[in-house]
Amino acid sequence: MSKTSLQPPRGTRDFYPEELRFRNWLFGQWRQTALQFGFEEVDAPILEHAELYMRKAGEEIVEQLYHFHLHGRHLALRSEFTPSLARMVMARQGSLKLPIRWFSIPQCWRYERMSRGRRREHYQWNMDIWGASEVTAEAELMAAIFASLDGMGLASGDVRMRVNHRALLEETLRDGFLKERPEVFEPLCVIIDKIDKIGGVAVAEQLSAPDGAVALPRTAADEVVGRLQVKSLDEAAQSVPDDSPAIADLRRLFDLLDGYGVADRVEFDASVVRGLAYYTGIVFEGFDAAGELRAVCGGGRYDRLAETLGGRPIPAVGFGFGDAVIAELLADRGKLPDLPRRVDAVVYPMSEAERATAQRLARSLRQTGYSVELVLADTKAKRVFSDADKAGAARVYMIGPDEMARDVVKVRDLASREERDEPLPS
Amino acid sequence: MSKTSLQPPRGTRDFYPEELRFRNWLFGQWRQTALQFGFEEVDAPILEHAELYMRKAGEEIVEQLYHFHLHGRHLALRSEFTPSLARMVMARQGSLKLPIRWFSIPQCWRYERMSRGRRREHYQWNMDIWGASEVTAEAELMAAIFASLDGMGLASGDVRMRVNHRALLEETLRDGFLKERPEVFEPLCVIIDKIDKIGGVAVAEQLSAPDGAVALPRTAADEVVGRLQVKSLDEAAQSVPDDSPAIADLRRLFDLLDGYGVADRVEFDASVVRGLAYYTGIVFEGFDAAGELRAVCGGGRYDRLAETLGGRPIPAVGFGFGDAVIAELLADRGKLPDLPRRVDAVVYPMSEAERATAQRLARSLRQTGYSVELVLADTKAKRVFSDADKAGAARVYMIGPDEMARDVVKVRDLASREERDEPLPS
Numbered sequence: 001m002s003k004t005s006l007q008p009p010r011g012t013r014d015f016y017p018e019e020l021r022f023r024n025w026l027f028g029q030w031r032q033t034a035l036q037f038g039f040e041e042v043d044a045p046i047l048e049h050a051e052l053y054m055r056k057a058g059e060e061i062v063e064q065l066y067h068f069h070l071h072g073r074h075l076a077l078r079s080e081f082t083p084s085l086a087r088m089v090m091a092r093q094g095s096l097k098l099p100i101r102w103f104s105i106p107q108c109w110r111y112e113r114m115s116r117g118r119r120r121e122h123y124q125w126n127m128d129i130w131g132a133s134e135v136t137a138e139a140e141l142m143a144a145i146f147a148s149l150d151g152m153g154l155a156s157g158d159v160r161m162r163v164n165h166r167a168l169l170e171e172t173l174r175d176g177f178l179k180e181r182p183e184v185f186e187p188l189c190v191i192i193d194k195i196d197k198i199g200g201v202a203v204a205e206q207l208s209a210p211d212g213a214v215a216l217p218r219t220a221a222d223e224v225v226g227r228l229q230v231k232s233l234d235e236a237a238q239s240v241p242d243d244s245p246a247i248a249d250l251r252r253l254f255d256l257l258d259g260y261g262v263a264d265r266v267e268f269d270a271s272v273v274r275g276l277a278y279y280t281g282i283v284f285e286g287f288d289a290a291g292e293l294r295a296v297c298g299g300g301r302y303d304r305l306a307e308t309l310g311g312r313p314i315p316a317v318g319f320g321f322g323d324a325v326i327a328e329l330l331a332d333r334g335k336l337p338d339l340p341r342r343v344d345a346v347v348y349p350m351s352e353a354e355r356a357t358a359q360r361l362a363r364s365l366r367q368t369g370y371s372v373e374l375v376l377a378d379t380k381a382k383r384v385f386s387d388a389d390k391a392g393a394a395r396v397y398m399i400g401p402d403e404m405a406r407d408v409v410k411v412r413d414l415a416s417r418e419e420r421d422e423p424l425p426s
Numbered sequence: 427m428s429k430t431s432l433q434p435p436r437g438t439r440d441f442y443p444e445e446l447r448f449r450n451w452l453f454g455q456w457r458q459t460a461l462q463f464g465f466e467e468v469d470a471p472i473l474e475h476a477e478l479y480m481r482k483a484g485e486e487i488v489e490q491l492y493h494f495h496l497h498g499r500h501l502a503l504r505s506e507f508t509p510s511l512a513r514m515v516m517a518r519q520g521s522l523k524l525p526i527r528w529f530s531i532p533q534c535w536r537y538e539r540m541s542r543g544r545r546r547e548h549y550q551w552n553m554d555i556w557g558a559s560e561v562t563a564e565a566e567l568m569a570a571i572f573a574s575l576d577g578m579g580l581a582s583g584d585v586r587m588r589v590n591h592r593a594l595l596e597e598t599l600r601d602g603f604l605k606e607r608p609e610v611f612e613p614l615c616v617i618i619d620k621i622d623k624i625g626g627v628a629v630a631e632q633l634s635a636p637d638g639a640v641a642l643p644r645t646a647a648d649e650v651v652g653r654l655q656v657k658s659l660d661e662a663a664q665s666v667p668d669d670s671p672a673i674a675d676l677r678r679l680f681d682l683l684d685g686y687g688v689a690d691r692v693e694f695d696a697s698v699v700r701g702l703a704y705y706t707g708i709v710f711e712g713f714d715a716a717g718e719l720r721a722v723c724g725g726g727r728y729d730r731l732a733e734t735l736g737g738r739p740i741p742a743v744g745f746g747f748g749d750a751v752i753a754e755l756l757a758d759r760g761k762l763p764d765l766p767r768r769v770d771a772v773v774y775p776m777s778e779a780e781r782a783t784a785q786r787l788a789r790s791l792r793q794t795g796y797s798v799e800l801v802l803a804d805t806k807a808k809r810v811f812s813d814a815d816k817a818g819a820a821r822v823y824m825i826g827p828d829e830m831a832r833d834v835v836k837v838r839d840l841a842s843r844e845e846r847d848e849p850l851p852s
Contacts, residue, residue: 009471042442043440044434068494087431109473140800259785355562366573371464387523
């Protein structure tokens with residue numbers, strides 16, 4: 001095997017023990033928050049029907065789908081969890097009690113050009129509520145995100161949330177070009193989502209490209225981009241009717257966030273639309289307050305996804321929260337947890353004559369819940385102590401001829417270097 | 427979307443909450459045992475270089491590889507974890523402290539014809555020790571398997587282990603056809619592994635098929651099959667030299683198993699060779715004592731795998747333990763754990779006027795570690811109680827105008843139906 005192929009496939013990761021300890025810690029944080037919010041965990045296959053992901057709004061996530069034909073089937077590695085979730089809910093529609101509160105921690109794949117250390121796979125915490133049409137659901141999910149960030153030890157100012165409402169943009173454009181061409185709304189949102197990355201001018205260019213999916217006149221495109229600069233809800237309210245449902249939803253959201261004590265960590269931002277075609281209502285994204293990283297998490301309401309997939313409509317809202325940006329942020333803020341290896345005991349038979357006794361001792365210590373490493377070969381004491389130190393062991397249990405004769409084990413505490421005899425288990 | 431495509435791809439599973447609770451329980455059992463044995467968890471990508479799996483001994487696992495070409499690369503969904511593990515160890519050879527004790531719980535894929543409820547994916551607990559050449563390593567792994575089975579509540583007689591030694595078969599055949607054609611040993615083992623499924627006569631036929639990988643004379647094939655019937659170590663010892671290293675290893679293994687108190691759950695069986703080409707030494711498989719199911723787990727020593735992949739030799743031994751057969755066995759023995767959904771509290775604002783107070787209460791209960799479901803829409807009390815019952819909730823916290831006026835919450839215990847007032851958090 002070549003040197004190259006000793007590495008995992010390009011864009012993927014191995015998890016050596018130290019990396020897996022961090023992954024388990026992060027999953028534990030996510031799982032704990034989700035359980036505290038009364039959510040149940042679910043999962044679906046990492047290999048899915050490719051058709052589940054095929055949407056035509058020009059989304060990056062669809063263009064980067066990891067898909068292939070195998071034995072006459074068109075399959076894909078999941079790029080996001082929501083389509084699988086929709087499939088699962090729709091398959092049991094009628095027998096599931098609504099609202100559903102489900103979470104998952106799927107690995108998701110996207111085939112993108114490798115740059116700036118981006119990878120082709122990541123883990124993504126998802127929380128979704130199906131069957132709740134009110135903004136209380138969005139507020140609950142945003143509260144869960146903040147609870148999780150707090151649990152990780154981040155300061156309350158480290159991550160801020162931007163919110164908007166897709167219907168607000170739709171309402172402001174309804175009397176214009178959308179009246180004739182409502183189908184361009186989804187690709188329009190997909191293009192607008194790139195504004196942080198490519199800037200307003202490039203967005204206007206893409207919106208007005210004659211061969212593009214939206215193909216607006218340049219003046220209309222400039223007007224759309226202009227509206228994205230609005231940063232206050234009051235200002236946004238001026239360009240829509242007084243009874244705008246989108247404005248009412250957003251005002252209610254801020255009230256609800258106040259009830260959770262997190263309203264000051266959230267701001268209105270008309271440029272936030274999220275890059276997935278299926279969102280229909282409130283959309284939100286969390287970002288580091290310093291503005292140096294990609295989005296930490298993002299989500300929104302997608303009330304029409306089930307319909308799009310051929311089912312009855314069910315209101316739904318959810319978010320995704322990846323493992324990459326949060327790891328960078330925790331590192332930047334000095335909040336990465338210290339997760340050294342820990343072993344409670346190393347059991348060391350000083351020669352093969354003591355092995356059976358050492359096995360019995362190891363078994364007994366393990367049954368009490370201890371983590372126990374049993375020395376498997378004839379090894380010098382010096383090496384055993386040095387290895388035990390590196391393994392983060394608390395104690396070494398030594399059994400030699402002298403201990404055997406006295407029916408004891410010599411226990412050495414590696415921190416204090418104190419030694420004492422303990423009786424052997426019978 | 428069609429009805430069919432509401433189902434996961436053929437041979438794969440969705441995990442609804444009840445299935446995921448079982449999966450988490452099982453993974454928890456495995457993880458707990460591995461940690462008690464001082465093992466560290468690792469993982470590798472589910473998508474690997476296909477070349478890692480390409481071996482020529484006719485193994486089913488290679489023939490059923492889920493592989494495809496994508497963007498000029500030949501990739502595969504992992505069918506087993508050992509090749510990834512070998513890659514990981516080899517990539518850090520020199521910097522890793524031996525022996526390594528690693529475990530993992532990968533999902534593995536194989537594309538097989540669907541029959542008898544077999545699936546195309548399963549989860550498999552792996553424990554491996556690299557860098558330990560002595561049989562103490564095999565004994566430690568087998569002790570871990572039994573500890574895990576005991577932890578799941580199975581009786582000590584429910585799963586028995588069969589052991590053999592590949593070198594024993596090799597020693598008995600060394601003076602025969604293997605002298606001229608040592609390369610047929612791996613395909614020979616792969617064919618022999620099918621004996622439980624297809625019987626001795628069919629094995630002899632495959633071994634003697636003129637166009638097969640082994641192509642023995644029929645008499646030689648019959649002789650090989652005859653040797654597989656040996657069920658005692660003493661009998662096996664008669665057909666090899668007195669100083670047979672394989673016999674010595676096996677005798678030592680039984681001594682060591684006695685030290686762990688599990689020797690009576692293990693028996694010698696000359697027909698056990700395991701179906702993976704790379705095993706070189708002791709091989710073992712666990713099976714239900716009633717003999718009704720496929721193997722519960724299996725493993726062995728594979729000291730030459732690193733070499734085969736182009737690295738320096740490192741002794742290694744490991745096992746795989748899948749999630750399918752153990753689930754069947756637990757069901758058969760009435761030992762499936764009872765894992766209902768549990769929620770500590772349902773918080774119920776009786777109207778929107780009490781919502782902010784309910785949010786504060788939910789937040790406070792969650793911060794103490796409670797699992798709390800917050801009612802998200804205006805709902806009738808009767809429905810809330812019924813839903814809370816179904817969710818396995820212990821208590822419902824109700825807040826109406828009367829409670830607000832008195833600054834309390836009414837707490838109803840769903841089991842006893844008793845109600846009491848508690849002060850609201852400030």
